[in-house]
Amino acid sequence: MCKWRKVVAMELAMPLRFLHPETPPHHSGRLAVIDIGSSSIRLVVYEDVANYPYMILNQKVWVALGEGKGEGAFTIDADRIDRASAAIEWFLWVAKEARAKAVLAIATSAVREAVNGHDFAEALRRRTGLHVHIIDGEAEARLAAVGACVSIPDATGLVVDLGGGSLEIYDTTSKLFESLPLGVLSLKVLSGDDPLKAADILYKRIHDLGWPEKAKGSIVAIGSGMRAIARLHMDHVGYPLKILHDYKLGKKQGLTFCDDILHNNISLKSEDMRKKQYREVMPYRAAALHALLRLKEATCVRFATFGLREGVLFSQVGDCPIIADPLLAFAADWADREGLGADAALRQASWVRPFMPDANPRWLQSACLMGQVVWREQHAYRARTAFDRVLGGAYVAADHHTRAMLALAVYHIHENKPSESLLAEIKGVLTEEQILQARRLGALVALTMALDPGGKGLLNQFELARDDKGHFTLKGPSSFMAMKSEEVEKRLNEVQDVFNLG
Incomplete structure (x- = not known):
């Protein structure tokens, strides 16, 4: 990694150390991160962070805590809270059996914006002893950018993290960032189940910010939803490598493919589209990417496998060798x-x-x-x-x-x-x-x-x-x-x- 990129990553991460005052710095051993998102809850366990932190476990449960979330106040329903609690208890058991020395838990848009989000986190703490750090939009954008900047060292432009309840945007040049309450579940509600309208809604909100239109370079897209688009495109064109990280689509190519998804010209029967919930949100993922690629200075999209969870990892460890290169x-x-x-x-x-x-x-x-x-x-x-x-x-x-x-x-x-x-x-x-x-x-x-x-x-x-x-x-x-x-x-x-x- 070039020296300035390491500096950028550490500048982003340092103010976030440590996510919770009671969480000590992690210098060695396995580290587990539980990410309580608006669509899914995920557990990742990293190998000894004193060396290269291989991801040795990666599990996900679709809960959709942000279902029904628009831009106003909303409440997570009891059934989803029960499912989320059960998933987290399972993840804690898995992390223990995987010999993780520490477990870090973060919650994003759905929990921070829900009327009962903090009550949910407090109930979890009383029940399991796990402290859930409910991060704000700024921290979410910065942590996601850390993961992306480390994993694609030459990236310039906008780092975007599309979730179920929000979209985080970070400009690698100006260092400006924004968290918009417009994830795929939110766009579905606000557009009245109209993906084409959702693309216009999101583009207008991003355009009105001003600075994203001036960000020259690529769209660095992180999040499983964006990676699903990359996987779908690989299958569609018969791309020889099955490597999602740093898969690239030119601006015109990306816009055309998103258009095809939005107009139902692409089959959603392959890859991870077997489950109904994934098929239902795919058009809104395409809508979000379409809106981003319409930005004047965007040249292409590059899909990254490192993002928020890796940003959490790097913000909590002492001196992880991966950050250097x-x-x-x-x-x-x-x-x-x-x-x-x-x-x-x-x-x-x-x-x-x-x-x-x-x-x-x-x-x-x-x-x-x-x-x-x-x-x-x-x-x-x-x-x-x-x-x-x-x-x-x-x-x-x-x-x-x-x-x-x-x-x-x-x-x-x-x-x-x-x-x-x-x-x-x-x-x-x-x-x-x-x-x-x-x-x-x-x-x-x-x-x-x-x-x-x-x-x-x-x-x-x-x-x-x-x-x-x-x-x-x-x-x-x-x-x-x-x-x-x-x-x-x-x-x-x-x-x-x-x-x-x-």
Whole structure:
């Protein structure tokens, strides 16, 4: 992550430490977050936050506490309170059994605006001992922005979090924010069950704020409702990657797709549309995205999997390594857990770097860090397993081009020959030049593994050079070179061959 982005994330998060005075800072161990939203209640449990905080559990119960909520006062009905209470008690049991050291609970729009919202939270505290922090609209917008800014480091424009009862908007440039009581359930009520009217209602409210129209860049969309649109579009167009994070739609493409949903031209029988409640709110999700993409300076929408709950996580922990650079933090942790160690991988990256001057340094380092995580696999399956694990890894701060290039580079560390079936899986994601760059890095790293198979730091004894005609030569200790290793010769020839291409 670039330095200024880390500063932005911490500036947003610091005033929110800690959500409750009785909640101590969390420095290590598993952390659970319960998010009591207007549509659903969700539990996430994060792995030891002293390292990379993997999400190890993610459960959701649809309760719709905000059902019937417009812009005035409303009351959560007793049946929904009972369902919510039961869900939270279940989540507390799950968190305990998952060995979470601490549980943080937040409630958003429905609970904070309901006449009986505070009574509900107090009853929960008396019954379970859980303190529910009812966050205001500002905190909700800022926490959501923390999660988004950390997970998409190069994002500029508006971060938007669409929930059941509200829409939070944050401008990454001006730092202005707003919380509008216009989530999907609210829009459904206010529009009289008319999604087209809902889009106009929301656009007018956002337009009247003034500053969102001037926010240049993308719409960074977070929340499960927005991600459902991304998933639906992937299915509709047959997109090869099933990765929601940082899936992008251009402005025109996004508006057209939302229009198709609003006019019932898209089937809602696939993906998560099996349940009636999801099908009913999908047009209002499309209405919200349509309104946002109509903003003058919006260029595209980028869907993010990090949001409010990750913002809560980062605001509560001491010094989580993911905040510095999520991609490198994930890759380094992975290398230490399952590879030959991050130090050895970074030495590989430094050794091959001079021969790939145009390569993105983060991509190059991350590929080296991820390159050895499959060494315990059967040799015949190693390359393919590496590709699948890297392509589908649960990391962020890498767009789909970077992710596919990482997967392909790691594949070629273990297999020199290209695979047509594998390339078909990422067809349209990478250019021929990017594919070649990934192959070259794979060949170079494979050579380093022959020179220093134990990752003990032997690479500084070797010098790889390339002359003006593009010919590679290797120099090393005389005792090593005297062995005339066929493995080293093979790897050096593979480097030569792949650099002769293009």
